[in-house]
Amino acid sequence: MPRGGTPPIRSFLMRMSNVFSRTLREAPSGAESAGYGFLLRAGFIQQLGAGIFSLLPLGLRSVRKIERIIREEMDGIGGQELQMPVVNPADIWKETGRYYSIDKEMGRFQDRVGRDMVLAMTHEECVTDIARFELDSYKRLPQLVYQLQTKWRDDPRPRAGLIRVREFTMKDSYSFDRDLAGLEKQYRAHYSAYFRIFDRCALPTIAVGSDSGMMGGKVAHEYMYLSSIGEDTIITCPACGYTANRQVATFTKTSYPEELLKTEAVHTPACPTIEDLANFLGIPKRKTAKALFMMGTFVDSTTGEERQRLILGVVRGDMEIEENKLQNVAKANALRPAHVDEIRLAGMEPGFGSPIGCDPSVLVIVDDSVAKSNNLVAGANKVDYHLINTNFGRDYTGTVADIASAAAGHACPQCQTALEQSKGIEVGNIFQLGTRYSESMGCFFQDEDGTRKPVIMGSYGIGVGRLLACLAEHYNDESGLKLPITSAPYQVHLVSLVKDQEIADGIYEELQAEGIEVLYDDRKESAGVKFADADLIGIPIRITLGNRSLKEGSVEVKLRSNLQETNALPLASLGSQVKELVTSLHKEISARISHRELA
RNA sequence: CGGGGCGUUGCCUAGUGGCUAAGGCGCUUGCUUUGGGAGCAAGAAAUCGGAGGUUCGAGUCCUCUCGCCCCGACCA
Numbered sequence: 264m265p266r267g268g269t270p271p272i273r274s275f276l277m278r279m280s281n282v283f284s285r286t287l288r289e290a291p292s293g294a295e296s297a298g299y300g301f302l303l304r305a306g307f308i309q310q311l312g313a314g315i316f317s318l319l320p321l322g323l324r325s326v327r328k329i330e331r332i333i334r335e336e337m338d339g340i341g342g343q344e345l346q347m348p349v350v351n352p353a354d355i356w357k358e359t360g361r362y363y364s365i366d367k368e369m370g371r372f373q374d375r376v377g378r379d380m381v382l383a384m385t386h387e388e389c390v391t392d393i394a395r396f397e398l399d400s401y402k403r404l405p406q407l408v409y410q411l412q413t414k415w416r417d418d419p420r421p422r423a424g425l426i427r428v429r430e431f432t433m434k435d436s437y438s439f440d441r442d443l444a445g446l447e448k449q450y451r452a453h454y455s456a457y458f459r460i461f462d463r464c465a466l467p468t469i470a471v472g473s474d475s476g477m478m479g480g481k482v483a484h485e486y487m488y489l490s491s492i493g494e495d496t497i498i499t500c501p502a503c504g505y506t507a508n509r510q511v512a513t514f515t516k517t518s519y520p521e522e523l524l525k526t527e528a529v530h531t532p533a534c535p536t537i538e539d540l541a542n543f544l545g546i547p548k549r550k551t552a553k554a555l556f557m558m559g560t561f562v563d564s565t566t567g568e569e570r571q572r573l574i575l576g577v578v579r580g581d582m583e584i585e586e587n588k589l590q591n592v593a594k595a596n597a598l599r600p601a602h603v604d605e606i607r608l609a610g611m612e613p614g615f616g617s618p619i620g621c622d623p624s625v626l627v628i629v630d631d632s633v634a635k636s637n638n639l640v641a642g643a644n645k646v647d648y649h650l651i652n653t654n655f656g657r658d659y660t661g662t663v664a665d666i667a668s669a670a671a672g673h674a675c676p677q678c679q680t681a682l683e684q685s686k687g688i689e690v691g692n693i694f695q696l697g698t699r700y701s702e703s704m705g706c707f708f709q710d711e712d713g714t715r716k717p718v719i720m721g722s723y724g725i726g727v728g729r730l731l732a733c734l735a736e737h738y739n740d741e742s743g744l745k746l747p748i749t750s751a752p753y754q755v756h757l758v759s760l761v762k763d764q765e766i767a768d769g770i771y772e773e774l775q776a777e778g779i780e781v782l783y784d785d786r787k788e789s790a791g792v793k794f795a796d797a798d799l800i801g802i803p804i805r806i807t808l809g810n811r812s813l814k815e816g817s818v819e820v821k822l823r824s825n826l827q828e829t830n831a832l833p834l835a836s837l838g839s840q841v842k843e844l845v846t847s848l849h850k851e852i853s854a855r856i857s858h859r860e861l862a
Numbered sequence: 863c864g865g866g867g868c869g870u871u872g873c874c875u876a877g878u879g880g881c882u883a884a885g886g887c888g889c890u891u892g893c894u895u896u897g898g899g900a901g902c903a904a905g906a907a908a909u910c911g912g913a914g915g916u917u918c919g920a921g922u923c924c925u926c927u928c929g930c931c932c933c934g935a936c937c938a
Contacts, residue, residue, distance in 0.1 A: 288887055288899070289874045293931045313930065368937070385938085419863075419936050427937080473938095485938085494937085599863095599935075689938060724938075760897055791898035798898090809897060819897095 277753070279784040279796070282306070284319040286796050296492050298735030299424030301744045305800045307735075307752075314421025314429035316728070321800065324752035325731055326432070330411055332463045332749065333434045333725060339459075340452040342409040342436055347389045349413050353379030355388040359703045364562045364596050370415045382415040387700045387722055390437045395706035398718055401441045404708060407449060409436030411727065423492060425732035426688060432728055438721035441710060446695055446719045450482070453693045453723045454861040457486055460725065461690070462856040465747040466734055468690060470859075471497050472507040482695040484861075486725075487687030488733040497687045498669045502680035510587035513665060514673035514682060516579075518635035519549065524652040531649045536614075537580040540649065544640060551580030552633050552641040552653065554616040556606045559595030559626070573601055573609050575618055578630040578667050579639070585668035592628050592664040615648060617641035618659040627661030634663045688733055691725040743799030745823045748848040753782040755841060756802035756823075758793050760809045767808050770818070770837065774806075777838040779845060798826070804844055806832075820844070 284306025294300035307322030356362035370382035438449035461468040473485040498512035534540040541548045555576040609622040618627045638652040671684040698717040759767035771783045807819040817831040
């Protein structure tokens with residue numbers, strides 16, 4: 264916990280005349296978002312390739328501060344830092360099957376003798392390999408290790424600067440427990456620690472229930488920074504606080520049971536969409552069933568063998584299918600829209616498709632809303648024809664599950680209030696892995712009763728660069744960045760406008776003596792240039808040395824967060840007063856740390 | 863992987879098949895200026911992403927290719 268100011272990190276003095284990077288008056292083309300543009304213009308980062316960035320000295324200083332906060336909070340819940348290799352032998356990834364189930368996103372190569380190697384995109388395999396050697400007894404549990412390490416994920420579409428990149432630093436921690444209660448405890452500890460981390464960075468986040476994705480666990484939360492440039496859709500209930508990623512969000516579906524009527528084919532020319540169909544027949548969309556054809560890839564995790572199977576998702580016409588849910592229910596490794604010929608081969612007609620009369624090889628997954636509704640209009644699998652009064656169970660069967668996509672306006676699954684939706688950026692996640700990795704990799708311990716049990720694991724990540732990107736997105740104005748003092752590269756920006764270098768140097772040294780992190784603009788530039796750069800880089804405290812105030816024995820102090828207000832500080836006690844100001848800015852952030860526990 | 867866009871000096875841009883590729887910012891030198899991106903003057907810096915082609919002549923047209931950005935698919 265920070266009490267007052269955080270002690271400075273190394274080389275906390277810097278003259279602007281000596282800063283490695285320079286500022287840009289215009290953002291390089293392609294900088295879409297404000298935060299990204301300023302990070303580039305202020306010289307925090309530079310792009311090397313698609314989704315590949317260098318951190319320049321200023322950016323690295325911010326990252327180091329964020330990392331320091333993360334380390335303190337991870338240590339605070341008993342984490343022990345270690346470091347695992349980025350390059351892994353493929354063997355361990357073959358053991359868990361992820362060598363096969365993960366597609367092109369994983370970087371692969373062979374070493375000089377032809378051994379398969381991978382670039383680790385996460386470290387469950389590696390840490391489990393370590394743990395199966397170390398953790399052989401209940402006496403050695405629980406454990407928690409973490410690292411800050413580079414990951415390579417060959418994302419098909421990097422974008423938005425540091426928000427979505429291919430190479431990035433992640434804080435990943437891994438918990439090991441003898442039982443579920445232990446896992447739960449570590450999970451809860453992370454849940455709260457993550458909020459403290461984001462609070463100390465002053466990044467507003469919310470935790471949402473999430474899909475466990477490729478991690479393959481059960482319970483999972485994501486920490487979201489809400490932003491219009493976010494790529495995830497978050498469903499929230501304004502009344503009871505229910506929050507979830509749309510990928511897993513549920514809602515209360517109204518059903519309309521009716522007496523079953525006889526199925527009939529009707530001619531429905533030019534009605535390939537639900538909209539057209541409902542208009543043509545003069546019925547509400549909820550009286551129809553919508554079909555979505557996806558080709559699923561299923562990978563055998565022991566052999567790596569791939570199989571394709573057509574999946575037909577059916578949802579009521581007034582809803583959309585959530586593909587993530589569909590994929591989970593189907594237990595498919597990947598989904599893609601099916602091609603027209605693949606659909607026809609299975610006896611169905613795109614635009615007029617339904618499970619009625621389809622090939623038995625098709626995996627039919629029906630949303631519960633369809634299963635509970637009656638007499639729906641569905642495709643006849645014949646061009647320009649639909650069937651009215653179709654009923655699940657009587658006319659077709661399939662797996663019933665929730666595969667509908669929650670959206671604003673739907674009823675909250677907990678309290679029935681209308682849900683809201685917003686966009687968010689995932690800055691962290693926590694997963695209860697269970698025994699997915701310990702079992703497949705043979706990470707067992709002997710319990711008190713003598714039995715051999717798989718270690719129960721959890722996995723917890725924070726994207727460090729993404730966190731900085733979110734902060735830059737959140738803290739900026741038209742002139743530049745205004746990062747909070749906990750993540751700004753320096754605490755004080757000393758802008759000297761006086762000719763007498765000696766006076767300025769003296770003040771610079773005095774601040775240094777107080778242990779303050781100072782960026783000192785000693786350049787022979789005009790005042791306008793210096794102010795513009797100070798605005799752009801956005802160091803939280805600005806001290807301006809001008810002839811006028813110096814004559815009166817004082818300097819001007821402003822906060823980047825409020826450039827309108829100027830305070831004069833007497834030279835005599837400058838060091839201690841600035842130190843106090845640094846401390847009070849830290850306190851301001853500390854005061855807003857709220858303890859949040861998993862409900 | 864599909865659709866779209868863009869590659870011209872360190873950055874942002876202009877450039878109608880035709881002379882030595884233009885401007886702003888930045889950079890160098892000198893003088894002036896010094897409380898919000900200063901002024902004057904003189905400079906350096908581009909084989910126009912790459913390869914091939916059409917043409918008397920290509921930054922400009924064609925083909926291929928590489929890179930980057932955006933939308934989608936995808937993804938933590």
